[in-house]
Amino acid sequence: MTIPIMEHAPATWILKVNCPDAIGLLARITGFIAQAGGNLLEVGQYTDPIANRFFTRLAFSGGSVTEAPERFRASIGAHLEPLDAQWSLRRAEQPLRTVILVSREDHCLADLLWRWRSRELNIEIPAVISNHDSARTIVEREGIPFERIDFTNRPAAFTELGSRLRALGAELIVLARFMQVLPDELCDEHAGRVINIHHSFLPAFVGANPYRRAFERGVKLIGATCHYATRDLDEGPIIEQDVARVEHDHDPDDLVRLGRDCERIALARGVRFHVEDRVLLHGSRAIVFRD
Amino acid sequence: MTIPIMEHAPATWILKVNCPDAIGLLARITGFIAQAGGNLLEVGQYTDPIANRFFTRLAFSGGSVTEAPERFRASIGAHLEPLDAQWSLRRAEQPLRTVILVSREDHCLADLLWRWRSRELNIEIPAVISNHDSARTIVEREGIPFERIDFTNRPAAFTELGSRLRALGAELIVLARFMQVLPDELCDEHAGRVINIHHSFLPAFVGANPYRRAFERGVKLIGATCHYATRDLDEGPIIEQDVARVEHDHDPDDLVRLGRDCERIALARGVRFHVEDRVLLHGSRAIVFRD
Amino acid sequence: MTIPIMEHAPATWILKVNCPDAIGLLARITGFIAQAGGNLLEVGQYTDPIANRFFTRLAFSGGSVTEAPERFRASIGAHLEPLDAQWSLRRAEQPLRTVILVSREDHCLADLLWRWRSRELNIEIPAVISNHDSARTIVEREGIPFERIDFTNRPAAFTELGSRLRALGAELIVLARFMQVLPDELCDEHAGRVINIHHSFLPAFVGANPYRRAFERGVKLIGATCHYATRDLDEGPIIEQDVARVEHDHDPDDLVRLGRDCERIALARGVRFHVEDRVLLHGSRAIVFRD
């Protein structure tokens, strides 16, 4: 469901809850929303039978929630307290502050900029940060600040990157073909808020040069994986994957070209799922309530 | 989620509700289930913003539901009464009595039989009915009765078909490439319980000879559509569709061959969604809470 | 196979031949190429058994072809004369002069511009022409001339469009969501050189508002069709189609959004096949020697 992004539209709220399973959880949560006058629009619920854990995402609108969101937030916090729950409440219309990191390849960046400009992704972009200057033009002409960080001295560069992300108030960080491995401290500081695109269908071709290796292995499908960045490179929870068929007459350059479309699509979908609060994390797995 | 089909497994129940939208509906329903000691396993909810209608499917297990299902049924009926709701409650482990109708092409039938035999589809098949004798062998060797009805006199044949379906206690009727158009009375009598597979991606190529016409049009994708049969041929609610890529060197016979795989997959998925009570109907649209 | 676009790379030539079938045709053509010292890189051949027609596309490099292309062209023309053949010979490295027409929706245009800038499509764009001003910025910032034609008076507008296309030397015209129906004279003048993107998987939803109608029909797949424009609207030879899965909770705006990705992908592929001389036309069918 597309959330209309209009100034005077009725507010839509997204509540996500992740807690140990028990009887009556959804009744309790939906009961609270109904008492507050909220009308449910879309509910996803999933119980992990192995971890015995309860996950839900509720989209609802109207009622006293909108009139006094902070009071509602405090009240639902109290309500969920006994459940030992991780939870979040966000207004769907509120754009997410998203900093994009990019290196030389600009196809994912260009795609995200287009989706931002056409309001397909409900984000605001306080800055694009890069270790190269090549993307400056396509960023600045959109009226978005472009910041270059020199990575000759990597520890210093990451320190600078960390303070820039803090200063910019980044709620989401997208690695749109950013070819530097984030240090553990940055992964931890922004856990669950850094989305990466890897240019293979993981766990195939973990690491460098996946297209060259796909060519050598003679695969008939190549792909791309959108996942959260964690300390373990290419091992974070997978949000979305996409594949494309290849033939024997596609050389490594063709795979790069065909793979770009997979990367753009998988990244755009993964970012949208995150921005629309459709993702809940549990260990190495992402629960994605797709629309 | 695969429902384990074991004799002593805890019972799983599926409740579907379809009613005019209002605040508090899901709280009311899940509250009732929680009171009865039921534990939610998977919940889908959708509000149609245009029709202003509420749809939900809840899978839950355990509690007093299982101990006294008829009492629970009566009680939930009373509970839902004021909502002007269409609803159903079924035990997931209970196989659905499914009669398959087939003409000469047996690929969909063979596929359904295989999925039944391997317990992928939780159905029982009291009979396969055909207007030809060609499928007799592959049916009878599975220990399933095969009934042939002579369609020379079509009105008489449909009268006989109608009484056989009643006598067999058919809860679901699958038209697995059955090339006779059901009369309105049978469509109405079994509304929402007759699933057809059409050999094109509807609404393209409504009617006869879709593959020949697809070849002549030079399409690059062919497909199949699994839908409920209604009085309006090929116009019933769509449950599932599948497509396959074709090239210029595929002649009409190739399209038939490639299309068979689409038909088998789309029909098997559509039947599974119905059998697992994942489908709710609203006018010409099917709400499918896919897993 | 990606043709490397470098100044001093050995020239690659594409020869396409379409003629009545006979024994020895490919031997004759490849014999001629071998005599001229050309080395085959990729050959596709197809005989239409119904039309009894022969189609081939040959990519080859080197030899006397490159040294004296015009003499080679004349010579192959003489050689093919007795075959009653339609044929073309082009140097693969030569960019195709491509004029893009667009109305308000700019996603296909933006995608083509990105693929042009990144050299994924071997085209040059002498101008983008529109009946609106909305795409001016994203065109001019690429250094490409943007021409607006006022369509209040449609006959006059099309006369102007026709002379602009002639003046610009358009070898290919791409209707990238251009919402004006080309008059028969323009279709005829540029037959086989006008590529359109239709926002449905044809022949489903011919005509206006396909996404709205797809929503109302409750389909589970939407799509896009890239085809040559002909006098019969939406009836021209299909080059490429793409589909995306949709669910019950996608409203018409979601279908528009999801469809945009289909449109961009199908159009980009179709244009690439044309630009790489991979398409031969025969009546209402496009023979596409895909890589």
Next chain:
Amino acid sequence: MTIPIMEHAPATWILKVNCPDAIGLLARITGFIAQAGGNLLEVGQYTDPIANRFFTRLAFSGGSVTEAPERFRASIGAHLEPLDAQWSLRRAEQPLRTVILVSREDHCLADLLWRWRSRELNIEIPAVISNHDSARTIVEREGIPFERIDFTNRPAAFTELGSRLRALGAELIVLARFMQVLPDELCDEHAGRVINIHHSFLPAFVGANPYRRAFERGVKLIGATCHYATRDLDEGPIIEQDVARVEHDHDPDDLVRLGRDCERIALARGVRFHVEDRVLLHGSRAIVFRD
């Protein structure tokens, strides 16, 4: 293109040639076929620019080829001798003697049997061999001999298997979920003639329990890979791959179920490509001239 399998249809021949690249190769080969009165139906040609190697597959019909195939074979052998070529010539209508090996999981076997019975695959099946008895019924009821080999003593079992394959005159061996690793000698003896289906999209999840590991990794796509068996397990040339989308609520048993459809489709396609002589091998890569 479907080759009609009729007694009196004009014969169709498939010639495959794989040799070092040179100028004039295709002219030479097609010239020879034309001289013999053969009419080309479908030609695929590919030059590997890295290995500098020429690959072609030609389907043609009629002429003196059919009248005296052995003389044609000897003559083309002499003609190709100077090229240092690997080549093969087969009559398309001639069914390929195919022995199927299976263990307990019978979905791939059932699918192949259905495609054989419906003449979709042009094979004859002298026997199905298994290390279990579970598939006996579905094989024998088709009138196909079922042979069980006891694998308690593995070396002895493989010796027996080897002699059975020889005695049966196996031209193709299909491992349709046969869970025993073939010894090197059998791989070598039948190099390029043993097709396996692996239940993951290789190179992801090489080895045992791929679905369980896919679940644990939280992938969003699962798949299957059809490849030639070689000494290096799961490393042989890939003929075909297929994938299916999975969601967070699919448990390992669901992945097994969804994967079965991928396995059946990928194996059936791969076997068909081999049976129609569409595959040429070069090191670890399979050149597949798909239709």
